[in-house]
Amino acid sequence: MARFTAENTILAREIITRYPRPKSALIPLLHLAQEQDGHVADDAMEHIAELIGITPAEVLGTCSFYEMFKREPVGNYLVNVCTNIACMLLGGEELLHHLEDRLGIKAGSTTPDGVFTIEDVECIAACTEAPCLQVNYRYFSNVTLDVADALIDDLRQGHRAHEVPRHGILARTRQLLPADRRAGNAVPGVAEEPVWLRTADTGAEAGA
């Protein structure tokens, strides 16, 4: 699959300008690639390397560390079932096994129609609403087996599209850094003592 589209290339270049050093934009650009294609394609990693000015191997080196980056296509809906301690105590494993039986796949794999991937994940910070799961990183809390069945039916029929975008799309709101309001990057070797500290020092001396 694909290098960035023309539109995403412009966005990628803008994201790079937010950081004092371009490589800091690497993880955001990997997210952008996954948003575009649903997974991180090899061509996208090469394109990211060109944009940042590093090697494709460096891009892969970072990409492969983080479990959210999928280098192979996954289902439209990535169902992450928490089985960590708080969820385990309240039925997280039973929930996982129920979904495995229902969809006929084991955790870590994708249904043949490419709709669902199930994963057995670590704590997703919804412990007081256990057992919980995420679908494409959207939370579903206190998930009983009946609730899970209804959720799978809804997702398959497209009834949840407004709350669960397809895999790859995280935040649907992008940060905008308006040019007329930007303070600018604090670049090592260039940035000096911030002006508000200097004026405060002067003020303190004047008052002393």
Add this chain to the structure above:
Amino acid sequence: MTVTNAAPIVSTRFALDDGHTLDRYLATGGYEGLKAALAKAPSAVADEVKAASLLGRGGAGFPAGTKWGFCPPGVWPRYLVVNGDESEPGTYKDRLLMEKDPHQLIEGALIACYAIGAAQAFLYVRGEMALAQERLAQALNDAYAAGYIGTNILGSDLSVDIVLHWGAGAYIVGEETALIESLEGNRGMPRLKPPFFPAAKGLYLQPTVVNNVETLANLPWIVTNGGAKFAQLGAETSRGMRLFAVSGHVKQPGVYEVEFGVTTFRDLIYAPVYGGGIRDGHTLKAFIPGGASAPWFYEEHLDIPLEASAVGAAGSMLGSGAIVVMDDTTDAVKACWRVVRFFARESCGKCTPCREGTTWLEKVLRRILDGHGRPDDVALLLDVCDNISPGIAWPPKQTTICPLGPSAVSPIASAVVRFREEFVAYCGGTAESPVTINGKAYISQPGEVASV
């Protein structure tokens, strides 16, 4: 019960449907702390935070004002990095602060930038928290448009950008030097300290203050009301209010903001306004007092206050404010395995004792659970623990760059000592079976791990 009536500080907008919007934030006192800060010298703002005795809320509990003071003078630029990579099992407060009150965090970050002289801030949010990312992106956009972020904030000399950044799934990135590596575009592996204490050599090897979300969320209140008023709340060593998450087998699991250091575990687990007690028909077996890394507590620890030194003296840690309650139906071996598996999966792989040790602990526990335990397996677990953290002591001795590896020792040391018979039974032994390996006794008598 010592449930106090102290008013919440950081969770005041949690019950509002629109607490995340700029309009509601401004209508409920929002950005008044920033205005109050800008009316003072930066050093005076830092002094207020010192006077508040605000302890970092990320888990280590280091005084925030002192941490700020470690930036070497005359080295520029400095950065602020907001640690929103909350992922300690059981911990669940920073996500709420980011989703339900993003402007409060932004205001706190701006106050910190002003006080420490940080010219750029990075807000690192956990990758899996899509709603928090959306809410923060919208809040940042609105705050930029309204003149609260960017150049010459509110007409003052303060000019700072806040850049929203998010991770991609790695628990270890919550460790501050790993977070900095990740923010530099690298694999999230912790750096050796010293020399890489972030305050001296952090992001791009520049002075960097890494503060937890809840820590920063307290700043608007502290600057508005004064550090002294904050210091009137809580215990002498633990000032202010603090968020605790109570989960597991309680009637009312939830995130509660309580007076810090005064409230006890018993209050939090049993008080009708908090956890409401163990679910009907069951009794307490054990509880994790401060996230998965903390040694377990039991019935006899219930009256210990939620205060770092008291919890430390009793052999565990308050950590990240996560209390996971296990009732009498809990299989101690299974609970132990599940916590250990977390560390095995999340080890970054940099240090051998952690990478190999946690992996083997998980394998041995799994085979015990699967009914294939060998007579020496319980001792073997302790032997591996002893190699990861010599002496299996508390606080743990460290053979690794960060505390992740030694953290995996905690649940085993806890569970094997307290629930030895459950482990031995899985392995086909009896309660009287000695826990030995190569002739060395690991448990000489009940409740004690022998030094090896």
